[in-house]
Amino acid sequence: MRLVKRAALAGLVLLAASPALAKGVSEADLRGHIEILASDEYEGRQPGTAGEAKTVKYIAEQWAKAGLKPAAADGSWFEPVPLIQRAQGSSTHIFTAKGRKLRIVSDDIILIGKEAQYAKSGLPVVFTGAGVTSDGSVQADVKGKAALLMFDADTVPDRMKSPRARREALVAAGAEAVIFIGDSQGNWPVLRRALLSRTIGLETIEQRAALEGGISTEFAVAMVTAAGRDWDKLRAHAKQKDYAGEALGIDADFKVTTDVYRFNSSNVIGKLPGRKKGSGAVLYMGHWDHLGICAPEDAPDRICNGAVDNASGIAVLTEVAERLAKKRHDRDIYFLATTAEESGLLGAYAYAAKPVFPLDQIVISLNVDTIAVAARGAKVAIIGRGNTKLDNIVEGIARKAGRQTEGSSDANAFIERQDGWALTQKGVPALMVGGSFADLDLMQKFLGSDYHGINDELTDKTELGGAAEDADLHIALGQYFADTRKYKSAKAGE
Numbered sequence: 001m002r003l004v005k006r007a008a009l010a011g012l013v014l015l016a017a018s019p020a021l022a023k024g025v026s027e028a029d030l031r032g033h034i035e036i037l038a039s040d041e042y043e044g045r046q047p048g049t050a051g052e053a054k055t056v057k058y059i060a061e062q063w064a065k066a067g068l069k070p071a072a073a074d075g076s077w078f079e080p081v082p083l084i085q086r087a088q089g090s091s092t093h094i095f096t097a098k099g100r101k102l103r104i105v106s107d108d109i110i111l112i113g114k115e116a117q118y119a120k121s122g123l124p125v126v127f128t129g130a131g132v133t134s135d136g137s138v139q140a141d142v143k144g145k146a147a148l149l150m151f152d153a154d155t156v157p158d159r160m161k162s163p164r165a166r167r168e169a170l171v172a173a174g175a176e177a178v179i180f181i182g183d184s185q186g187n188w189p190v191l192r193r194a195l196l197s198r199t200i201g202l203e204t205i206e207q208r209a210a211l212e213g214g215i216s217t218e219f220a221v222a223m224v225t226a227a228g229r230d231w232d233k234l235r236a237h238a239k240q241k242d243y244a245g246e247a248l249g250i251d252a253d254f255k256v257t258t259d260v261y262r263f264n265s266s267n268v269i270g271k272l273p274g275r276k277k278g279s280g281a282v283l284y285m286g287h288w289d290h291l292g293i294c295a296p297e298d299a300p301d302r303i304c305n306g307a308v309d310n311a312s313g314i315a316v317l318t319e320v321a322e323r324l325a326k327k328r329h330d331r332d333i334y335f336l337a338t339t340a341e342e343s344g345l346l347g348a349y350a351y352a353a354k355p356v357f358p359l360d361q362i363v364i365s366l367n368v369d370t371i372a373v374a375a376r377g378a379k380v381a382i383i384g385r386g387n388t389k390l391d392n393i394v395e396g397i398a399r400k401a402g403r404q405t406e407g408s409s410d411a412n413a414f415i416e417r418q419d420g421w422a423l424t425q426k427g428v429p430a431l432m433v434g435g436s437f438a439d440l441d442l443m444q445k446f447l448g449s450d451y452h453g454i455n456d457e458l459t460d461k462t463e464l465g466g467a468a469e470d471a472d473l474h475i476a477l478g479q480y481f482a483d484t485r486k487y488k489s490a491k492a493g494e
């Protein structure tokens with residue numbers, strides 16, 4: 001017992017003697033923030049809820065304590081993000097063929113309008129297969145019509161696999177209504193759940209049809225058959241390359257009421273003002289939101305706490321802010337906690353559309369998301385590798401910090417799934433750097449288990465070692481990129 005104690009004490013002395021370690025971010029530092037942000041009291045941090053109010057207040061308080069200054073356009077910590085949430089109300093639908101009303105014995109239809117009231121008669125119905133062809137384009141004539149498309153898509157290119165991408169392509173082609181067909185056995189329950197999930201949108205960027213919804217295959221077969229068409233033939237046609245869709249000879253009358261809820265959420269933004277005006281800025285970002293109350297009413301635990309995703313990222317940002325605030329830097333350093341990442345990077349897109357300083361002044365943007373996965377000693381991966389000229393510099397700084405680097409670009413598989421993507425699309429050098437995406441087997445293990453479920457909570461077993469080490473790396477990156485002598489950027493006329 002005693003011997004062990006002595007050994008531990010010797011270890012402590014060693015730690016204290018090493019200045020780099022002494023100043024480092026610890027697991028306990030991070031745990032303190034995550035404990036609060038991922039507590040049940042914060043209700044899973046869903047935008048527009050009491051959980052949001054607590055979350056953004058906590059972040060602003062912590063960032064003020066860390067030494068940041070509020071940096072929203074109005075001088076506060078909070079940049080408003082106008083969001084919209086839609087939920088199914090009541091609806092009636094009548095389908096006719098040659099003036100005859102079709103008898104469809106199925107209630108598997110969900111219709112959601114863009115606005116609270118929607119009514120249209122005589123809309124021609126077009127079957128479009130997967131919505132787009134094998135080259136990803138819309139060949140069907142859907143302008144001003146109701147487009148039907150299969151929820152499942154095996155004939156389309158990867159970039160069009162998501163229902164959202166295909167829906168947006170049909171909207172761009174002028175579809176008045178976009179209605180997915182879900183497989184009764186498999187996809188209908190998934191589609192149904194998605195449609196009823198009260199998804200949040202960002203009105204300023206959303207590409208939405210006047211009417212959207214879904215029907216089961218059972219409903220589709222009944223409708224098509226009643227109109228005298230053969231469903232199996234239709235499906236076979238749709239598998240052909242360059243399938244251009246078919247008008248079904250069916251007209252639709254819709255009358256739809258939708259619960260439309262508009263509200264302001266907030267991005268939290270703070271800054272460390274730099275010493276050299278006009279020399280550019282470093283931007284750290286990470287999303288504060290998570291999925292809120294996510295399990296049915298009778299479940300024993302209903303809250304998706306989002307400890308790893310992404311209370312861990314906010315914890316790292318806060319500790320990095322505190323360390324960087326101890327000294328004045330040449331460039332401004334901004335910290336941005338975004339809302340509604342889980343609904344499609346919405347806070348980040350809102351920020352990219354209305355930044356508080358010009359985006360072309362950002363010398364590097366570092367997103368921090370789902371950082372508490374790997375243990376200490378993990379390699380450093382770069383999401384966004386190959387997109388900027390910064391890879392070598394970042395890896396050099398990582399190696400100097402005693403880290404090994406992951407040479408492959410495998411982590412780029414996640415590039416569109418993180419907030420930095422909204423900035424990458426605007427030409428900002430945006431990277432995500434750290435250990436959690438270096439060991440993709442470990443990441444997949446997390447994605448396949450606790451991720452986006454009620455078990456993403458803080459426990460004694462939550463691995464915070466890699467996150468602490470990554471926090472130290474982010475401090476080193478900030479110190480380097482905010483220094484105009486060390487990093488001379490082509491930006492800001494340098």
Ligand SMILES: [Zn+2]
Pocket residue numbers: 309342452
């Ligand atoms: Zn998530």
